[in-house]
Amino acid sequence: MKFAITASTAVSGRFMYVWDRSTWQYHVVQGDRDSPNGTAQLPPGDYVAVARYGYFRQRNYLLVRTFTVTSAAVSVTFAESGARETAFATDDATAVRATSAYWLELGGGDKVGFTSGGPAKTYVTPFAVAGVTLRLHELLTKAGSSAAVPSPYRYDLQRSWSTVPASPIAKVTTAQLAKTVTTLRAQGVTTNAALGSSLKDRWSGSYLESPVRLPGTVTEYVTPGPTVHRKLTLGAGDSSVVLPDRALPAGESPGTTVGAGPFLPRAAGSSVRDGDELRMSEPAAYADADGNAGSDARASVTAKLTTEGDVHHYDQTFTRRVAWSQLSTRIRSEWDFRAPDQGPLPLIDLGVGVTGLDARNRAGAAAVGITASASARGGGTAEVGKVEYSTDDGAEWTELDGDTLTVPATAAFVSLRVTATDDRDGRLRRTVIRAFAGPATAPDETSGATRISNVVVNGGADLTFGVSGSRVFTATFTASDPAGIAGGDAYLYHGAYATPDGVILATGPADCEKTSNTAAVCTARFAMDVKVDAARNALAGAWTVAAWSHAADGTSFADRHAAGAFSMKRVSKLTVDASPEPVTKGKTITVTGTLTRAGWESWTYQGYGSRTVTLQYSKKGTTAWKTVKSVKTDSAGKLKTTVKASADGSFRWTYAGDAASTATTGPTDYVDVR
Incomplete structure (x- = not known):
């Protein structure tokens, strides 16, 4: 048997599956996962085949074909063009897909599917196959929300089809759903977390998570009836609080609070x-005051x-x-x-x-x-x-x-x-x-002789972001104690220590490499996506490093809330145009341009007004640039000035930058002077 996928672009990470429709016996399909082709050895019978693949954060596919094998081999083609988008559509125009899980359940108990890459669309072949069901689990949040600007609401929606229609869009209205408010408390300081859920009776293989801020509240709109597992994932994903399983009726239900202190063991042991x-x-x-286990x-x-x-x-x-x-x-x-x-x-x-x-x-x-x-x-x-x-x-x-x-x-x-x-x-x-x-803000703390010094983020360079993209970087610090260093940690925040408006947690504890019997260099690693972690213009500027280290004696430690600082900046850009070209010597040259900088809320470059920009000139045959004059941008970031033509050469604009924006030098524009 030969299998092939006809797709709009190269297929990668694909899986192919084949089952006998009468016995639900699974048969292996051979072939490279980065190839659209596969082969299988099949006896005569009636079969259903599934091809699963995706383009990360763009689109995913579950393609289904049925076929019959008699006495001769059959070629089966999965046509991407025959698939149709499947999704939830609500009457809330501000709600968009945050993430989703789509999978097929088969009569033999097997499941095939995936969790999509964030807001990626999913396409499924319409089908009617006895014993095969398509299941959808999707989270919707407010458009433009992120870890930096958490959504005030969360749609947790579920649907299944035993016959997938030609347009598999699940339409729901807010009035049809269960509604409740979940209050999330913090453990002393503001931080980021993720609220996750999964179907209890129809386990899809993963929790679907959406970012939340602690402390905070989120209004949840939930498909009535099904029971879901829930948990709050904290830190770098290595800690969590498990919420009670929940099944809600349509209409409003009382809210719940998660994370109320004090935290201590509350479940009886089994000694x-x-x-x-x-x-x-x-x-x-530990568990919170309501017994939610952590x-x-x-x-x-x-x-x-x-x-x-x-x-x-x-x-x-x-x-x-x-x-x-x-x-x-x-x-x-x-x-x-x-x-x-x-x-x-x-x-x-x-x-x-x-x-x-x-x-x-x-x-x-x-x-x-x-x-x-x-x-x-x-x-x-x-x-x-x-x-x-x-x-x-x-x-x-x-x-x-x-x-x-x-x-x-x-x-x-x-x-x-x-x-x-x-x-x-x-x-x-x-x-x-x-x-x-208590009421007082906790100061920096030191127990014993543990010390933290030499804090450096991103190798000492500013962190700069345009309108998209991610960055992996480190924060390093030196920790010392007469007993030696056992470990450390660090995180980054913007604003006040107890109530920051931006937080970036490390991907795990710091790696502390011993440099002597009493000292170590600790490295904390960070992964940051500007659209998730810095989705507000106000987060540009000065950030602070909180660092923690503990000694090998088990008692000494240092906890510095402001151990270091760095700048996170919005990328600036300049354009230039000098005219007329060519120009007669002694005549007037008009030089224009625009200063823009990245908008972390609109995801476009926006005009940067009331900034002083320098016009520079370089004479033909030289490499030196000389300052001609300084010009202030108008409210739209536009620049305009005039100079007298003296000799062939190039003009450019340059901006020195500021606390929240990068320095930038624009392209050059050559003028022929005759």
Whole structure:
């Protein structure tokens, strides 16, 4: 059997699949993935074949053919021209596709499809094949939104066709959908995140994600009925908070809040006694105040189990310091318990809630409410004996009098320590360092002798962007400590540290290369797309580097909120025209031009007004350029001046640049003087 794709351009990354329609047995198609051709060995029967390929961020294809094999080979052609666009169309004219997943489900349980590259269009062959269903899952957001300017709403839409029509456009109106508002809290400082979802019963192989800002709110319009998995992806994708599965009815539903502090383990563990062994399994991952489970791939866990007589002591510490979170940096749980002869261990679990915090989980001038509850595993009873707080990261503790606390105006963070006991002589003391933030802005911090210096972004050069494109660059810094350096991290922000209007997170923790026993050079890597990460003109100008490093002794660290600075600039351009050409010596030459710079909201170059630009002249036969005069652009960026013709030569405009725009020198225009 021979298979071929007829496409408008070269095919790459293609997959071909063949199934027997009566048994759903899969048959392998041989061939290079960058070739439109393939071959397969097939016995007689009725078949369905699928070709899948795409052009990244442009268009994707799912082409379907049915055919029958009798006693002779058959050639099957997939015609790209026969495919039709499939998509969702809403009555909201501002909504556009953010990303999507399209796949085919077959009678044998196989799935074939993909997640498209962002807003790329998808085309499918119209078909009616028994046992084959086309499924669509698509996110729509406001046109022009990005990580820098998150969409205020999010359409999460699903549809399926068992018979794909000639025009497979799924039309929906906002009134037909479920509507709810999701509130997203931040862990101390503003940062970027992604809100993702996937079908629970029709798993497509991936979460579809759209950018969100923490803190913030997003109005969600959802296809009523289907249950979806949801999660909030944080940092460089190595941390997340899992939201409850959701199935909404049509109409408005109550909103939900995700990320309310304090963050601490809330799920009961599964520690057991098995013969002579104690098998400790306690979830160290944090969860928010509503029990939404979180994970942090950069966190570390240490634990120690000791026994004195028939009393066991289990001491576990969960440590996490990441760029996007100031809170719950260390969570320590200390259990005392007596083990049964066999089975689950009778440990205590705790819940802690704090009311009166703002969207960044910060306390203000008003008192906050603090509640704690305890439960005992295995049917016992437990109660909270004492709640303590600290405003100096646990150096000193004060017992809470009542269930409210007015946080001192000078406190940047509040730590909590809760002690509970049960009716079986069990005990749990849980300490959460920086359970929530206080009214004061956190200063730079140093513990021990750790130091950060020599911060350099992009090799010391400005980051410059036109109206499109991406850039991969680094931020490097030197970290030192007498004990040596264990690791580091960095991120970039625009504006105030606690409330930035632009944030760029590294793609992962910094790589710290040892240069001596006490020092290392740490390199954080960044990938930035101007249309996603800098989609506002106001983000041009000065940016700040926040850097963090910790020592090999496990206790010393440096956290510098303004460790370095760099500039991110909009690209400027100049044009020139000198006339007349040729010109008589002594006559007047009129030199015009236009100064433009990249618009990070319109994605076009725009006239740059009220800027002083220099006109330069170079006489024929020389390489030197001499300044003729300075001219200010008009409101549209236009330039115009006159000079006397003296000799053959060239004219050009040059602009020195400014804090938010690059310097630029335009092309030259030669004038023949006679």
